[in-house]
Amino acid sequence: xxxxxxxxxxxxxxxxxxxxxxxxxxxxxxxxxxxxxxxxxxxxxxxxxxxxxxxxxxxxxxxxxxxxxxxxxxxxxxxxxxxxxxxxxxxxxxxxxxxxxxxxxxxxxxxxxxxxxxxxxxxxxxxxxxxxxxxxxxxxxxxxxxxxxxxxxxxxxxxxxxxxxxxxxxxxxxxxxxxxxxxxxxxxxxxxxxxxxxxxxxxxxxxxxxxxxxxxxxxxxxxxxxxxxxxxxxxxxxxxxxxxxxxxxxxxxxxxxxxxxxxxxxxxxxxxxxxxxxxxxxxxxxxxxxxxxxxxxx
Amino acid sequence: xxxxxxxxxxxxxxxxxxxxxxxxxxxxxxxxxxxxxxxxxxxxxxxxxxxxxxxxxxxxxxxxxxxxxxxxxxxxxxxxxxxxxxxxxxxxxxxxxxxxxxxxxxxxxxxxxxxxxxxxxxxxxxxxxxxxxxxxxxxxxxxxxxxxxxxxxxxxxxxxxxxxxxxxxxxxxxxxxxxxxxxxxxxxxxxxxxxxxxxxxxxxxxxxxxxxxxxxxxxxxxxxxxxxxxxxxxxxxxxxxxxxxxxxxxxxxxxxxxxxxxxxxxxxxxxxxxxxxxxxxxxxxxxxxxxxxxxxxx
Numbered sequence: 005x006x007x008x009x010x011x012x013x014x015x016x017x018x019x020x021x022x023x024x025x026x027x028x029x030x031x032x033x034x035x036x037x038x039x040x041x042x043x044x045x046x047x048x049x050x051x052x053x054x055x056x057x058x059x060x061x062x063x064x065x066x067x068x069x070x071x072x073x074x075x076x077x078x079x080x081x082x083x084x085x086x087x088x089x090x091x092x093x094x095x096x097x098x099x100x101x102x103x104x105x106x107x108x109x110x111x112x113x114x115x116x117x118x119x120x121x122x123x124x125x126x127x128x129x130x131x132x133x134x135x136x137x138x139x140x141x142x143x144x145x146x147x148x149x150x151x152x153x154x155x156x157x158x159x160x161x162x163x164x165x166x167x168x169x170x171x172x173x174x175x176x177x178x179x180x181x182x183x184x185x186x187x188x189x190x191x192x193x194x195x196x197x198x199x200x201x202x203x204x205x206x207x208x209x210x211x212x213x214x215x216x217x218x219x220x221x222x223x224x225x226x227x228x229x230x231x232x233x234x235x236x237x238x239x240x241x242x243x244x245x246x247x248x249x250x251x252x253x254x255x256x257x258x259x260x261x262x263x264x265x266x267x268x269x270x271x272x273x274x275x276x277x278x279x280x281x282x283x284x285x286x287x288x289x290x291x292x293x294x295x296x297x298x299x300x301x302x
Numbered sequence: 303x304x305x306x307x308x309x310x311x312x313x314x315x316x317x318x319x320x321x322x323x324x325x326x327x328x329x330x331x332x333x334x335x336x337x338x339x340x341x342x343x344x345x346x347x348x349x350x351x352x353x354x355x356x357x358x359x360x361x362x363x364x365x366x367x368x369x370x371x372x373x374x375x376x377x378x379x380x381x382x383x384x385x386x387x388x389x390x391x392x393x394x395x396x397x398x399x400x401x402x403x404x405x406x407x408x409x410x411x412x413x414x415x416x417x418x419x420x421x422x423x424x425x426x427x428x429x430x431x432x433x434x435x436x437x438x439x440x441x442x443x444x445x446x447x448x449x450x451x452x453x454x455x456x457x458x459x460x461x462x463x464x465x466x467x468x469x470x471x472x473x474x475x476x477x478x479x480x481x482x483x484x485x486x487x488x489x490x491x492x493x494x495x496x497x498x499x500x501x502x503x504x505x506x507x508x509x510x511x512x513x514x515x516x517x518x519x520x521x522x523x524x525x526x527x528x529x530x531x532x533x534x535x536x537x538x539x540x541x542x543x544x545x546x547x548x549x550x551x552x553x554x555x556x557x558x559x560x561x562x563x564x565x566x567x568x569x570x571x572x573x574x575x576x577x578x579x580x581x582x583x584x585x586x587x588x589x590x591x592x593x594x595x596x597x598x599x600x
Binding site for chain 2: 083114115116118121148149164170173174177180181206207210211212214217218221222223238242245246247
């Protein structure tokens with residue numbers, strides 16, 4: 005089975021590939037842990053052949069998005085400054101030696117003030133817009149580095165990154181709070197209380213964090229209270245910091261189901277209704293748009 | 303050489319001991335890395351004998367402060383609730399088998415609302431008050447978990463912990479910012495700017511952090527700017543969260559010189575002059591007070 009073209013979602017920790025037909029349907033799908041974080045530039049082509057070598061039979065184009073285009077990736081795909089369409093810039097060709105193989109990388113986007121960058125999310129945004137043509141409003145893409153994106157008339161107007169997921173992992177794994185936030189349990193009440201406190205008094209965040217540890221030493225908090233409190237404080241601080249992005253706006257949340265539902269719960273508590281978008285096919289829809297654009301122009 | 307008594311500063315990562323004369327002068331001083339973090343309860347007495355066995359000749363009392371009295375330490379020394387004198391509670395005796403050796407642990411302090419705890423700092427506070435009798439005001443003890451302490455009439459009235467040091471280490475070592483804050487370089491300008499921004503707009507903290515990374519990708523920041531910006535944001539967020547502790551108060555800062563001078567610089571920028579106190583002898587002065595109290599009552 006050979007692919008007409010190959011779609012690649014190539015992030016820091018994982019590589020996901022789809023064998024695609026010319027009409028845009030999925031022929032096959034595979035995942036590997038050959039993320040950009042463990043590869044040097046010369047490792048990328050072999051990693052792609054490991055994943056998808058048997059899909060390549062004759063001239064084949066692969067369209068890739070994500071950290072594969074970072075400075076430390078396969079080859080740097082320079083950022084497109086906003087405002088711009090998410091796929092508004094030319095794809096960047098990566099160096100290859102396999103006969104017939106052409107690899108094109110979707111450039112990320114950058115913002116000058118305040119300084120910000122994204123790689124990969126521009127493809128998700130394009131995928132969302134392909135499925136929801138004419139949509140205007142705010143996209144929230146929760147993750148390690150959550151993106152808040154203002155979309156209007158098919159363009160990314162501005163965006164803001166909050167690294168709450170990265171902070172949650174670092175704080176819960178590498179500070180004294182690791183003793184207080186373990187386990188899989190969860191308390192909605194603790195999340196809501198911490199969220200409300202962080203949004204209404206964001207200046208108290210630095211003091212509230214150690215309180216999670218102290219509460220665990222001095223009393224007997226409900227199971228999962230520490231974990232939910234840390235999450236509530238961080239998401240609350242994030243919402244406080246991006247208030248202009250959600251106040252009175254139409255919001256769609258695109259991400260992993262569990263995390264997305266936390267954001268929707270948090271936004272709902274602020275009177276900001278948000279819609280969860282199934283993220284599974286969004287990246288592939290964006291890569292398909294990129295391929296169609298390129299094919300149309302090629 | 304035998305000691306009349308032994309003073310022990312026994313924290314999570316280190317053990318520091320002084321051989322003391324009955325008049326309170328230092329006969330010898332040693333340090334080891336037998337911190338509480340690597341010991342189980344039965345390891346403490348051997349660790350003490352390793353450090354100071356040759357100081358013990360006949361009945362000898364050791365006075366210890368710090369994490370040695372935590373639940374996971376040698377034996378738990380229950381917290382003294384504030385308001386109280388920093389050495390107001392009875393010392394807790396640790397179980398020993400060495401003939402003539404008596405080990406007494408200084409209890410930490412706790413606060414019910416907001417929940418907070420300290421262990422070790424109460425001894426530094428007592429040491430400061432022994433050297434500055436009658437002093438009223440705010441003590442700031444910067445470190446992994448910085449303590450802000452309101453002292454009045456010889457008592458700890460209230461206190462607040464901010465874990466900025468712990469956060470700095472976790473964020474600079476275990477998030478994407480590790481790429482942006484390495485090295486030993488430093489920019490006072492970047493520190494001041496971040497500090498001012500975090501104090502005046504604490505609600506923006508969550509968004510400002512990722513900006514450190516983005517600025518490094520999009521421009522060419524001054525050497526040390528990333529590191530100083532992260533420090534300024536965290537100390538600024540801390541100052542915003544403990545404003546009632548420093549606004550219009552007399553402040554003394556007790557801690558490592560470099561970190562203390564950052565706090566004094568930050569407070570000075572807010573129009574809050576603070577005095578740096580030489581921390582070297584403070585803990586020993588507190589342990590000496592504890593020994594004198596105990597001897598007077600024994």
